[in-house]
Amino acid sequence: MAEIITGKETLVQVLKEADSMPAPREVLMVTPSHFSVEYVINPHMEGNIGTVDKKKARWQWEVIRDKFRMLGLRVHEMEGEPGFPDMVFSANQSLPYIDPDGQKHALMSIMHSEQRKDEVPYFEQWYRQHGYGLHYLDTNGITDFEGMGDAIWHFKKRILWGGYGYRSSRQAYEAVSGTFNVPVALLELVHPAFYHLDTCFCTLNEESVLIYPPAFTQEGLELIHAAFPVVIEAPEKEAQELFACNACCPDGKNVIIQKGCQEVNKALKKNGFAFHEVDTGEFLKSGGSVFCMKLMLW
Ligand code: ARG
Secondary structure, rough: OOOOOOOOOHHHHHHHHHHEEEHHHHHHEOHHHHHHOOOOHHHHHHHOOOOHHHHHHHHHHHHHHHHHOOOOOOOEEEOOOOOOOOOOOOOOEEEEOOOOOOOEEEEEEEOHHHHHHHHHHHHHHHHHHHOOOOOOOOOOOOOOOOOHHHHEEEEOOOOOEEEEEEOOOOHHHHHHHHHHHEEEEEEEOOOOOOOOHHEEEEOOOEEEEEEEEEEEEEHHHHHHHHHHHHHEEEOHHHHOOOOHHHHHOOOOOEEEEEOOOOOHHHHHOOOOOOEEEEEEEHHHHHOOOHHHHHEEEE
């Protein structure tokens, strides 16, 4: 049954009652063989057409892949496809899920921009080959939904945070919630530079989150504060230029983050997290960093 949460009292109750969910142990990354900036579909891409250094991108990508391995995650690699320069951002084309019986599922995205729509079937094929149950949104009623770019699992709980406003529409979440039978806490995005939830909201563990507050409405911030006793706020420069909130904390302890986020790193350390800096400079030109370059899987 679909359950959409917009009020903090309900959220606190739902969080208390939510079933636990294992932390993901695997990631899927798409090789940057065909990564480049060829069009502008977010403000970060402006002025960057044709500027990607492919060799540097490959090297940066490999360092990130190795960090995930170092943290004990199994990394699946999928070859990038010609004609899809954004396919390397593998968080966007689907939303994976593991049900209480341990069965694996994936809900396929409806990409917002024309240029990215045909990335989705490659992921569909991968899921098919790996034994996932596939689910689809009704394209008659839903215009867009960009997977894990906007829909982020609460760490180890069967609750989903759903961002909407730029790449996913609010209506999509009724269907998302119904498909997986999980409650969805809605967060409206209001700052164009933070066009996906994963650009301004990074779950660290059950109690902690890293956010960029101006990306949210007052109601959204109230929900976040009601759910997380520890809310780390990224300063503007680190959030906007370095994509600090697009970090990834797969295990509730270790945070992989774009290098140079000094204030955020200080706060992470103070709260008991270890940070691992990587250079995602070539990918920042396209409006992406660590979190969107991988899909968390179980
Ligand atoms: N150029 C890509 C786009 O605009 C970047 C996607 C980054 N992904 C993310 N989850 N933030 O679609």
